[in-house]
Each structure stands twice: as C-alpha cells, then as structure tokens.
Amino acid sequence: MSLLYALLIIPVIGIFLIATIDNFGPTTAIIGLQKDQYKGIHNSAKTRLLLSIIGKDYENNINYYKNIALGATLLNAILSLIIYIFFDFSNNQFQFIYANIDLSFYDIYLGVDGISIYFVLLTTIIMPIALVSN
Amino acid sequence: MLAVFLVLDVLLFYIFFESILPPLFILIGLFGSSNKVRASFYLFLYTLLGSLFLLLSILTMSAIAGTTYFDVLFKCTFEYTTQIFLFCGIFIAFAVKTPTIFLNN
Numbered sequence: 001m002s003l004l005y006a007l008l009i010i011p012v013i014g015i016f017l018i019a020t021i022d023n024f025g026p027t028t029a030i031i032g033l034q035k036d037q038y039k040g041i042h043n044s045a046k047t048r049l050l051l052s053i054i055g056k057d058y059e060n061n062i063n064y065y066k067n068i069a070l071g072a073t074l075l076n077a078i079l080s081l082i083i084y085i086f087f088d089f090s091n092n093q094f095q096f097i098y099a100n101i102d103l104s105f106y107d108i109y110l111g112v113d114g115i116s117i118y119f120v121l122l123t124t125i126i127m128p129i130a131l132v133s134n
Numbered sequence: 135m136l137a138v139f140l141v142l143d144v145l146l147f148y149i150f151f152e153s154i155l156p157p158l159f160i161l162i163g164l165f166g167s168s169n170k171v172r173a174s175f176y177l178f179l180y181t182l183l184g185s186l187f188l189l190l191s192i193l194t195m196s197a198i199a200g201t202t203y204f205d206v207l208f209k210c211t212f213e214y215t216t217q218i219f220l221f222c223g224i225f226i227a228f229a230v231k232t233p234t235i236f237l238n239n
Contacts, residue, residue, distance in 0.1 A: 094142060097142070107203075110140045
C-alpha cells in the first residue's frame with residue numbers, strides 16, 4: 001500500500017511542473033534585472049522593454065502556478081480523505097506502511113497512526129483552502 | 135510539511151521538522167513588516183537553538199535504544215530520570231514553535 005508515498009510525491013510533481021516548464025519566467029528575469037541594476041543601467045530603454053514583456057507574461061504565469069498548486073493540493077486532500085476512510089480505528093498500530101527497501105543507504109519508512117492521521121488531514125485540507133482564499 | 139507526520143523515523147522526523155525553517159526565514163525576510171531582516175534572523179537563530187535540544191534528545195534516545203525507528207522506540211523502556219530529561223529537551227523544542235508564554239519572542 002503506497003498511498004502515503006503518493007501523498008508525498010504529488011506536491012513534488014507539482015513543483016516539478018512549475019519549475020521546469022517556464023525557463024524565462026519572472027524569477028529569471030528579475031534576477032537578470034537585479035544584475036543590471038547593480039551595474040547601474042536599470043533606466044535604459046532595453047530594460048524597460050524587457051519589463052513590459054515580463055509584465056504580460058507574469059500574469060499568465062501566476063495563473064498557471066495557481067492552477068497547478070490548487071490541483072496538486074486538491075488531489076492530495078482527496079487522497080488523504082481516502083486514507084482516512086480506509087483507516088482502521090480499532091487498531092493502535094501504524095498503518096499504510098510503506099517500506100522503501102530499494103534504498104540501501106537509508107530506510108525511509110512511511111506510516112500513519114491514530115494521531116497523525118488527523119494532522120495529515122488538517123495539513124492537506126488547509127492547503128487548498130489557503131490557495132482558494134488568496 | 136506533510137512528511138513530518140508520515141515518517142516512522144525520529145531522525146527523519148527531525149530533518150523534516152527543521153526543513154520548514156528556511157522557507158519561514160525567506161518568507162519573513164521578504165514579506166515581513168517593519169524590521170523584517172532583523173526579525174527573520176532572530177527567529178531563525180531562536181528556533182534553531184530550540185531544536186538543538188530536540189536533536190540532543192533524539193540522539194540520546196538513539197544511543198540508548200540503538201535505533202531511531204518509531205515502532206521500536208515505543209516498546210523501549212527508559213529510566214525515569216532519563217525520561218524527565220528527554221521530555222524537557224523535546225518540550226523546549228516544541229514550546230519555541232508554539233506561542234508558549236515566556237518562550238515566544
């Protein structure tokens with residue numbers, strides 16, 4: 001049962017989607033601008049043109065980021081609800097244990113018990129709410 | 135953040151527990167109100183000092199029990215005085231994170 005593993009991987013996939021697709025996004029441009037400012041040419045027409053291009057791109061990128069983030073967190077919330085439904089409350093042991101035995105250098109064991117299931121639910125439900133309210 | 139509640143290893147728990155510190159530092163440093171750089175540095179150092187005691191407690195537990203796996207640690211019995219010291223160390227680490235009176239900055 002690797003439901004918990006999926007719970008950790010889904011946000012990482014979201015970050016991957018955001019980080020890889022836009023190479024010429026706002027962050028790169030802003031870093032470039034700061035370098036220019038350091039040289040003292042931030043008032044040139046070239047930089048102003050660059051800034052106007054970024055301005056349009058920036059809005060699209062922000063919406064794209066928000067959609068990806070909302071999708072990933074909603075998927076996580078649904079997954080944690082599934083875990084909650086299938087959780088056996090008559091048991092006081094760890095459940096949904098995922099033992100990654102392929103990694104030889106360190107043992108990454110995942111599992112939830114009766115207390116941590118509620119914290120997982122809290123975290124995964126609060127993240128889409130925070131994104132929607134923004 | 136989610137991994138804190140999912141891992142079954144105290145040392146990994148510590149690593150993920152501490153991994154929210156750099157984002158916190160950056161967020162306060164960028165979006166804070168007045169005196170934000172100073173505040174973020176203070177918060178970083180203060181929280182790091184608090185979690186040092188958590189690390190010491192975890193190292194003590196792993197030295198006594200010989201493992202950092204939760205399931206084994208649950209079944210271990212520590213001496214009473216050791217338990218008191220371990221509780222103090224872990225309590226300090228969590229008290230600086232939560233708004234406990236006299237410990238919050």
